[in-house]
Structures are given as structure tokens and as C-alpha cells.
């Protein structure tokens with residue numbers, strides 16, 4: 748089934764189950780390769796097992812929601828994950844208040860099914876889950892080079908609140924040496 752024949756009414760967004768896990772690890776691999784870029788690489792068996800275990804644990808954790816998007820003639824076409832992160836305020840003024848954030852991770856929609864609103868449909872369920880648990884904010888990380896993600900998140904109201912920077916040790920050393 749190609750995107751041209753996609754019918755929104757056929758789309759099922761549901762909580763992931765045990766049987767979905769192998770396909771979800773395949774999505775995670777595609778996502779990692781999408782972010783890293785070429786060359787294509789193969790996941791270690793040991794890592795596949797570890798990812799399967801992490802996803803299986805998420806299925807039975809009340810603070811975690813793993814959803815999948817499914818189409819009758821195409822099978823699974825996407826996944827999305829949210830977990831609740833709790834932090835105790837560090838300031839006296841905050842008292843015993845516990846701050847809650849919804850961390851979004853492992854977002855993938857199969858390339859043939861993008862820009863059809865499938866991710867938005869999954870996000871709607873993640874938000875309902877977060878709201879039910881009194882979570883007022885959503886947080887996620889993405890690579891600046893990931894243009895699709897950048898466009899999608901900005902469109903949905905996410906604003907960049909921090910920057911992760913990286914440099915080769917040799918370059919930093921060179922700069923330091925040049926300044927001395």
C-alpha cells in the first residue's frame with residue numbers, strides 16, 4: 748500500500764504489544780541510521796537483545812507509553828514513545844513539589860507514509876497520556892542536521908532551549924595553543 752492510497756480512516760494508533768517489539772527495534776535501527784547517515788551498518792545481536800528488553804520493560808511501566816501506527820494493508824508504519832521524568836525541585840522555595848516532564852523519544856514514521864499526519868496522530872495519544880498524569884511539558888532532543896525533525900517539531904510549537912556542542916580534542920587543543 749502506497750501513500751497515494753492512504754485513507755486516514757484506516758489508520759490505527761494503539762499501544763504497542765509484545766508481538767510488535769521486533770518491528771519496533773527495526774524502526775529504532777532505521778532511526779539511528781537516519782541520524783548517523785551513511786554508510787549502512789548492521790546492529791550487533793547483543794544490542795538487538797538489549798533494545799528488545801528495554802522496550803518490553805516499557806510495555807509494563809505505568810510511566811511509559813509506546814504507541815504504534817498501523818495500516819491494514821501495510822502493517823506497522825510508525826512508532827512513538829513517551830516516558831515521564833520526575834524531578835524534585837532543588838530550591839527551598841519549591842518545597843516538596845515534584846516537577847514532571849514528558850520525554851519524547853524513538854519517533855519514526857516509515858518514509859512512504861510521511862507528511863500524512865501519522866506522527867501527529869501518535870502524538871495526540873502521547874499528549875493524552877501525559878495530561879492524564881498531570882505532565883505540563885514535553886521535552887525531546889534531535890540533531891540539528893535532522894531537517895525533517897527540525898521542521899516537524901517547530902511546526903508543533905517546540906522551541907530550542909539548549910545546544911549540545913561537540914569538537915575534536917585536537918581542534919580545541921589547537922585553539923587553546925593559538926590563544927597562548
Ligand SMILES: CC(C)(COP(=O)(O)OP(=O)(O)OC[C@H]1O[C@@H](n2cnc3c(N)ncnc32)[C@H](O)[C@@H]1OP(=O)(O)O)[C@@H](O)C(=O)NCCC(=O)NCCS
Nearest residue numbers: 854855856861862863864865866867889895896898899902
Ligand atoms: C519527523 C517525522 C516523525 C514526522 O512524521 P510525519 O508523520 O511525517 O509527521 P506529520 O505528517 O504528522 O506532520 C507533523 C507536522 O510536521 C510537519 N512536517 C512533517 N514533516 C515535515 C517536513 N519534512 N518538512 C516540513 N514540515 C514537516 C507537517 O507539515 C505537520 O504540520 P502541519 O500539521 O501543520 O502540516 C518523520 O518525518 C520521520 O519519521 N522522520 C525520520 C525520523 C526522525 O527524524 N524522528 C525524529 C527524531 S527526534
